[in-house]
Amino acid sequence: MGLSDFKSSNPAFTSYFWDGENKSSSKMTISGIFIKSLTSILIISFVTFCIWRLHADGYDVTWYSLGGIIASIILSVAISYKNHWAPVIVPLYAIAQGCFLGAFSAFIKDKFPDMPYQAIGVTIVTFFVMLILYQTRIIKVTQKLRSVIITASITIGVVYLISWILAFFDIKTFIWGTSWLAIIFTAVSAIVASFALLLDFDYIEKHKNTAEKSKEWLATWGLLVTLVWLYIEVLRLMQKLAIRF
Template identity: 35%
Template sequence: MESKNPFFNTKSYNNSETVHDAVLIDYNQTMSLSGTINKAFIMLILLVAGAVTTWTMTGSGFNPVILIIGGAIVGMIAVLVSTFKPELSPYLAPGYAIFEGLFIGGLSAFFEAKYPGIVIQAVGATFVTFFVCLGLYKFQIIKVTEKFRSVVVAATLAIAAYYLITWLITLFTNFQPVHYGNSLMSIGISVFVIVIAALNIFLDFDQIERGVANRAPKYMEWYGAMGLMITLVWLYVEFLRLLSKINSRD
């Protein structure tokens, strides 16, 4: 079993042409952990820049719906292309960060207008979760075994299937999915989804380490950074949804 995140699957890393020489390995041409971290920071800066742009425009009275939809669509296209063409990641990853930032900025502005203070809470919760997972992984308190990987992937796929099916049903019927609203059941589902999203971070760390160990090509640093950013965006959106449900009960 592999990470649900399309960027973190064993096939993508194993199929990447290993850069080597019969006599001497040029480590400047292979994937490194520091290089992946640096590119993840670059993507984070670009994402924040895109988010601030939409946020500022929304505050000035601009309707961000077009930017939200456009950012989501372009971001998804970048994800799909990079999944099948990892070598294009150095070009697509920065673009993904910017357009996903436009999406996140507009979405955050909507939530903030309805529940003041929710955005900083969601951002804080996301980064705290990330660093806790990083610490647990670094000190091997939680290890990524085959059983761990299979359980997380199965749960993630189940969540994706549930979201897709309920969304399609609501398009043609008046059916109200159980995860809508602010009931205790709905809040419980959000908590469960956040836990699964957080567990995916461990899989992401593990796949990045595998890429480094297998001396994947240099462009896989962008590929790895992009995949990790996808997981963080998912986690942030889920925190927004959970906090909005809790605040709406007050």
């Protein structure tokens, strides 16, 4: 079975990005991905903190949220077609996500000051728990598990897309409320996002020391996509539980 046969639910880890992976003598390494991921996370954290300060000073940061998510989508499309631009696009993506997450979490922070920090903590713990489960092979990434996670991720994405479109027409779907159905949906989304990390770990492990060095930026982008998704779901779940109880 070739490397291109392995699949992941993360759009960054598709065979498209790994064509010609043996052209360079310098290969993708775990340490390289770690450094780039840590740098990107620090960028997101710094931008998020700046947005929080603006919000605290009375500035309307709504447009940062909207602009951040639109920029993130545009950059994701760009990196899908121009993967050799990844060293430039990934830092820009981190800035865009910082704007979105900063504004998104700032509104929640108003009513629940400690909640964003708690969500960050839960996200970090979840990351390492899933990494340990993967490394110890307590959970094995089989073809069946991969298919289930991919299907669940796509389904959740479609539900969100439909809900966002309907929101423009002032039609609120169940996912935005605090009903038990909404809470269950968000909880399931968070669980799927955490399991998506397993696919990311699996794909990186299969390509380490094989794919060319530049692919580290693409692997970094893939991890950012999953971690941001996980953080958002955890924060939304905590918010819904706090409001309901």
